[in-house]
Amino acid sequence: MTFALSDERERTLQEILSRYPTKMAATIPFLHLCQEQHGWVSDEICEYVAKRLDLSAAHVKGVATFYSLFNKEPVGKHQVWVCRTLPCALAGAENVLKHCEKRLGIHAGETTRDGKVTLRTAECLASCGSGPMMQVDRDYYENLTLAEVDKILDRVTR
Amino acid sequence: MLQRTSYLTKRYGDSDGHTLAVYERDGGYQQAKRALQMDRAALIDEMKAANIRGRGGAGFPMGVKWSFMPWPPKPEKPHYLVINADEGEPGTFKDRTIMEKNPHSIVEGCIIGCFGIGAHAAYIYVRDELHLAKARLWEAIAEAKKKGYLGDKPFGIDYPVEVYVHTGAGAYICGEETSLLNSLEGKRGEPRLKPPFPAQAGAFGMPSTVNNLETIAIVPTALAMGGDNFSKLSAIHNLKDGGARLFGVSGHVNKPGIYECAVGLTLRELIYDLGGGVKGGELLAVIPGGSSCPILRAEEIVKAPDPKSPLHPYDGKSVLDVPLGVDTFRSLGTMLGTCCAIVLSDLADPVLAFHNLLQFYRHESCGQCTPCREGSAWLFRILDRIVQGEAEVAELDRLSEIASNIMGNTICAFGEGTAMPTLGFLLKFRRELEEFIVTKGKSGTRRLAL
Numbered sequence: 001m002t003f004a005l006s007d008e009r010e011r012t013l014q015e016i017l018s019r020y021p022t023k024m025a026a027t028i029p030f031l032h033l034c035q036e037q038h039g040w041v042s043d044e045i046c047e048y049v050a051k052r053l054d055l056s057a058a059h060v061k062g063v064a065t066f067y068s069l070f071n072k073e074p075v076g077k078h079q080v081w082v083c084r085t086l087p088c089a090l091a092g093a094e095n096v097l098k099h100c101e102k103r104l105g106i107h108a109g110e111t112t113r114d115g116k117v118t119l120r121t122a123e124c125l126a127s128c129g130s131g132p133m134m135q136v137d138r139d140y141y142e143n144l145t146l147a148e149v150d151k152i153l154d155r156v157t158r
Numbered sequence: 159m160l161q162r163t164s165y166l167t168k169r170y171g172d173s174d175g176h177t178l179a180v181y182e183r184d185g186g187y188q189q190a191k192r193a194l195q196m197d198r199a200a201l202i203d204e205m206k207a208a209n210i211r212g213r214g215g216a217g218f219p220m221g222v223k224w225s226f227m228p229w230p231p232k233p234e235k236p237h238y239l240v241i242n243a244d245e246g247e248p249g250t251f252k253d254r255t256i257m258e259k260n261p262h263s264i265v266e267g268c269i270i271g272c273f274g275i276g277a278h279a280a281y282i283y284v285r286d287e288l289h290l291a292k293a294r295l296w297e298a299i300a301e302a303k304k305k306g307y308l309g310d311k312p313f314g315i316d317y318p319v320e321v322y323v324h325t326g327a328g329a330y331i332c333g334e335e336t337s338l339l340n341s342l343e344g345k346r347g348e349p350r351l352k353p354p355f356p357a358q359a360g361a362f363g364m365p366s367t368v369n370n371l372e373t374i375a376i377v378p379t380a381l382a383m384g385g386d387n388f389s390k391l392s393a394i395h396n397l398k399d400g401g402a403r404l405f406g407v408s409g410h411v412n413k414p415g416i417y418e419c420a421v422g423l424t425l426r427e428l429i430y431d432l433g434g435g436v437k438g439g440e441l442l443a444v445i446p447g448g449s450s451c452p453i454l455r456a457e458e459i460v461k462a463p464d465p466k467s468p469l470h471p472y473d474g475k476s477v478l479d480v481p482l483g484v485d486t487f488r489s490l491g492t493m494l495g496t497c498c499a500i501v502l503s504d505l506a507d508p509v510l511a512f513h514n515l516l517q518f519y520r521h522e523s524c525g526q527c528t529p530c531r532e533g534s535a536w537l538f539r540i541l542d543r544i545v546q547g548e549a550e551v552a553e554l555d556r557l558s559e560i561a562s563n564i565m566g567n568t569i570c571a572f573g574e575g576t577a578m579p580t581l582g583f584l585l586k587f588r589r590e591l592e593e594f595i596v597t598k599g600k601s602g603t604r605r606l607a608l
Contacts, residue, residue, distance in 0.1 A: 032325065069286055085514065091409075124248040126288065
């Protein structure tokens with residue numbers, strides 16, 4: 001099946017294009033829209049974005065591979081990021097990460113076999129005063145206890 | 159000197175504090191309306207008098223930066239205001255609070271800023287992870303637009319202003335202003351060579367000003383008070399470091415958080431009076447303003463016999479009693495940075511803290527310049543060998559050599575941002591590092607969390 005944006009996202013794209021003096025500036029927001037729909041950024045998506053914005057596919061792929069939030073391969077239904085950088089580490093991030101790895105039976109960077117959860121470490125998420133913390137999909141969970149981590153994992157693995 | 163203020167944070171505790179209704183009840187948007195009717199030169203003079211030092215880390219005077227823009231703007235070269243909200247410096251979490259809790263101060267600051275630099279569009283570059291912050295900004299923009307404060311004729315005045323939110327996609331380097339501009343243009347976030355500076359060729363090749371988010375958010379307050387009055391809030395107003403700002407504290411303190419105070423607060427006040435004191439053990443060290451700032455040990459004493467030094471009034475005192483200012487902290491051999499301190503108690507192992515930070519820099523080097531790309535990885539690998547108990551003491555000199563070879567040899571300041579904390583840890587924790595290596599880690603506490 002060839003990739004195309006849904007009608008609603010197509011309308012969003014048109015609004016995005018109106019914000020900038022160049023089409024190229026829409027590259028990152030456009031890739032976000034595609035990933036929202038498809039889950040990851042495939043070569044086909046890079047070509048699609050390139051064609052729509054009059055860019056080379058190499059340019060778009062170069063952008064997609066530069067930024068860590070664009071998934072270069074399929075990922076789980078839910079994304080769990082545990083912040084590991086110093087302020088969170090001082091607050092116990094390592095225990096949170098180990099606990100997640102144990103509960104999910106995977107290492108950071110992997111996806112559970114049922115495809116439900118991808119677990120990753122994150123570098124500083126600007127939540128230094130409320131660590132340890134994790135981001136699950138779009139939401140921040142802060143000042144975590146292991147009991148709270150369990151509740152969150154229960155929900156995403158259900 | 160501890161003096162709490164609440165210009166930006168007054169409504170932080172209110173569930174509707176982010177709405178236009180509340181912002182206007184407190185006098186919001188009056189300054190934007192006034193600014194659009196001011197003489198541009200007079201506005202810039204007010205901003206210069208306010209002595210707002212950039213809140214993003216470099217501490218450049220904001221009013222001076224605005225004045226660098228070519229004047230008058232040429233029709234074929236539209237100016238742009240770009241706001242840096244790619245908050246990602248470890249330890250820094252202040253801009254996020256403004257976006258989530260007081261977004262209208264940013265929108266109002268953007269209107270004033272656009273007028274000041276001759277722009278008609280502002281782009282607020284927000285890191286993608288901050289979904290609530292982005293939503294709050296878009297809501298604020300929509301509310302302001304609906305009221306007629308943005309658009310073709312803000313407040314009925316013929317000076318069009320539009321404000322947009324642009325998102326990144328996870329790259330610390332995009333907090334560097336030229337990298338941010340590339341990212342805004344839809345490119346890989348690799349820094350550009352300067353010159354040309356953004357005021358000459360910035361966003362889309364046009365004259366641009368890049369300001370940190372907190373910097374622009376405080377503009378309406380500074381204008382309302384008058385530049386000079388605002389500047390004088392600061393205890394180090396004489397050092398042209400004015401006003402009030404957000405101070406953050408995280409790590410081993412009892413009450414981590416963001417506290418708004420007049421400039422001139424000391425680390426001791428931040429850690430003990432606001433942060434509630436050190437949690438577990440005694441104060442070992444503090445990283446004053448984000449992880450790129452070299453670390454200070456608790457027992458350090460200021461040596462500034464030269465009367466011309468900004469530190470001279472504090473000669474012989476503890477570094478904890480020096481006002482947190484751009485020039486005072488630069489003179490201490492570290493930096494004020496983002497003014498968000500990371501506190502380490504003596505129960506934490508400084509070698510592991512060093513290792514943790516080098517892992518960050520290795521991950522976030524954009525890879526454009528060889529000394530930084532390779533150097534940050536070499537630094538981390540040596541630290542990793544130290545932590546694994548496989549390194550020799552002589553390798554500490556290699557760390558120093560690698561860091562010194564990154565300094566000054568890269569396009570952007572990320573190189574210095576990696577090298578300076580490395581040299582700082584080597585200087586301040588040489589003994590602990592040597593003992594850790596010799597005892598294969600048995601000398602340390604082997605932990606970061608308490």
